[in-house]
Amino acid sequence: MATAASTSTKNVGSLLAQVAQERGDAVAIATPARRGKDGRRVYQTITFAELEADSTRLAAGLAELGVTPGTRLALLVKPSIDFVSLVFALFKVGAVSVLIDPGMGRKNLLRCLDQVEPEGFVAISIVQAVRVLMGRRYAQAKKNVTVGRRWFWGGATIDDLRKADASGFQTFAAADDDPAAIIFTTGSTGPPKGVLFRHEGFYEQVQQIRDRYEIAPGEVDLPGFPLFGLFNSAMGVTSVIPEMDASRPASVNPLNIIEPIHDWQISQSFASPAVWNKVSLYCEQHQIQLPTLKRVLSAGAPVPPHVLRRMKSVIHPEGDIHTPYGATEALPIASIAASEVLGGTELESQQGAGTCVGRRFSGIQWRVIRISDAPIETLDQCEEVAAGEIGELIVSGPVVTRRYFTSEEATRLAKITDGERIWHRMGDVGYLDAEDRFWFCGRKAHRVQTPDGDMYTIPCEAIANNHDAIYRSALVGVGEPGEQFPVMIVEPWPDRYPQTKEAIDALLAEVRERCAAHPLTETIYDFLLHPSFPVDIRHNAKIFREKLAVWAEERLDLPHQD
Incomplete structure (x- = not known):
């Protein structure tokens, strides 16, 4: 026992x-069930007192099981x-x-x-x-x-x-x-x-999320990510679990999100950017408003500004969309609100500054160090770079995990000891600005290592993405690290896809001209068009640049020489 x-x-x-003890009779969790004769959805519910008693019974049963x-x-x-x-x-x-x-x-x-x-x-x-x-x-x-x-x-x-x-x-x-x-x-x-x-990590996650977003007991949340239902219950927040496949959020029926928001007067929701893309599009097309929704959280993949803009237009006038930043190994690390993105950082991002992920949570310390692909055993082996200089991000705090269970080699590559403290190497590159905000410039593994220095995906891709026909782009390197040459691969918006070879050549020429005019991308000579990037199943957003690099190498001649 x-x-x-x-x-x-x-x-x-x-x-x-x-x-x-404090909110025993309030609904802890609601899940959609059948529909009543009036067509309205009926929900199965459990109160906080019932959830506490049920989980204790289950725990006792598990103990009896050994x-x-x-x-x-x-x-x-x-x-x-x-x-x-x-x-x-x-x-x-x-x-x-x-x-x-x-x-x-x-x-x-x-x-x-x-x-x-x-x-x-x-x-x-x-x-x-x-x-x-x-x-x-x-x-x-x-x-x-x-x-x-x-x-x-x-x-x-x-x-x-x-x-x-x-x-x-x-x-x-x-x-x-x-x-x-x-x-x-x-x-x-x-x-x-x-x-x-x-246990400390989970406990601190609850505290950090609650305090940063000022989440109060009695609020009602729609968790598009299952574990957020756990955090809600620990904070005294009602969870209305939507009808969706949580492992494939991009396939969600937007009505399965909109309906419970209206039924329960939901004030907060956490979901993938893929969910909010579909929901905001549906609301825009059908002139639907979600006036009770004051706090939207979205993580797991980049949230495009057009999604932030559409969501801002349908939620409560004083509401906001927050995009917490982190990783499975360290979450939450930082956060930024849509009002800050759309009010300023979006324009800087379009000009190649990277993506601002905001300010760190109160329990987090962070540093940007000189990029290295080798293990770093102790903090005194790190060289911290100046503000504004791109390096790799390391973080420390109670929500930062200390090791991997399945791989000592992964632990060696990702963790840095500092006495009793552990720092985690996020695997992300970027820089800190004068306001101590982190600007994400891509994954360390995705940087293109040329003879003239490293090129970073997010700033370079932003220049190509400024062409109104381009949905997204991917900078990849062909060749051995240190001798790579950069290739820019672009994917047009579906309704702007060129239908002839001449049209393809013309589009690529326009993107090439745009990139040649910017100092970040002026050394890119090879441009390819791809019909649909390989992306992750969950968010339909994380680009598999490794696969695209192989694809590009098969289609190109030897690198250009100056």
Whole structure:
């Protein structure tokens, strides 16, 4: 049985207990169900008091199953009341939740599971069926719970767990460094890596997000990202979980976002830029307003200014869209509001300044150091660059994870020790301005390393993107690092796509002329047109420049000589 939680514990489960005492009768989570005779959506709900009691029962049931602090359990459950309750239950019993985005594909998902070797699966029926049919591959997974109907395998169901006697159960008194979860990165610049989260990290994420955005108990949120439902419940905020595939937000039906916003008078929503692109377009086309929505959060991929502009026009007049910046290994790091982007930084970005991600959160320290592809063991080995000079960003703070669970080599490459403190190398390049805002200039792995120095993707691509026919562009390097030559690949807007070879040549000539006139891009001689960039499944926004570099090399002659 788990030990008692002290008042100083950083276990997020303890925050739910506090909320349940203060707002027990308020709705914690609502999920869309059937429609009534009047055509209106009916919602299944659970109060904070019920969520606290249910998660405690589930935790007690897990303890009876033999789950102890540190037990690794893969959680593969769809966004729902059960999902949120199970996450809190796993926190309370001290288990280490293994969270993998199914949107990364079956092969990557299985690779992640193989690396982490879970001791059990808390999963929907189809996942349990696959686990059993794979035979000895997951033979070590003995503590399994089926969420839904149990078919041809044994083990407990979630309903069995709910029969447990929770009267003597006490929440695990987590210390700061106790492991809480293993969450896998999307692998946009390499294979997915399992990031080890500590209890302190989750606890501090809740505090930092709440304080920065002034989120108050009693607000109503629409979480387009499942874990935000967990944060909401810990903050006393009602979560209305939308009907959507969270692993493929670009496929969302915008009405499934708009309808609950109106039904619940929702004041806040967190979702991918792909969601807000579709929702804002639909609202614009059908003259729909979302006047109760005062705070929109969007992360995971760049939010284009045209999306910010459209969303600003449909939400509350005094509302704003905030784009928090960070990574799986370190989140949140910084944030900027649409009003600041559209009021000034957008114009600088168009001129090649990079993308301003805003000011750091109060718990974060950051530095920009000289770019290196080698491991850096200690902070005193770093050379900090001057304000305005492009380097790589490193960050430190309580939300910064200390290591990867699945790769010591990845830990060596990404972490820098500073006494008891750990700094994380974000893998991003950019610079700090006079106001201590970070300007993102691209991924370190995507920089083009020419004989005359490095070229950075975001500033250079902005020059090509200024052509009104270009939807997006990608700067890639062909050749060996240090001897690369730059290639600019452009993708036109669908309705501006040239239909003849002459039209293609004319468009590329115009982009070439525009780039030749700017000092950032004047050394680019090769321009290619691509019909549709390879991008990530989840956000439909992160460009796979590595694939485009191979594609470009196959289509080009030897590099140009001056």
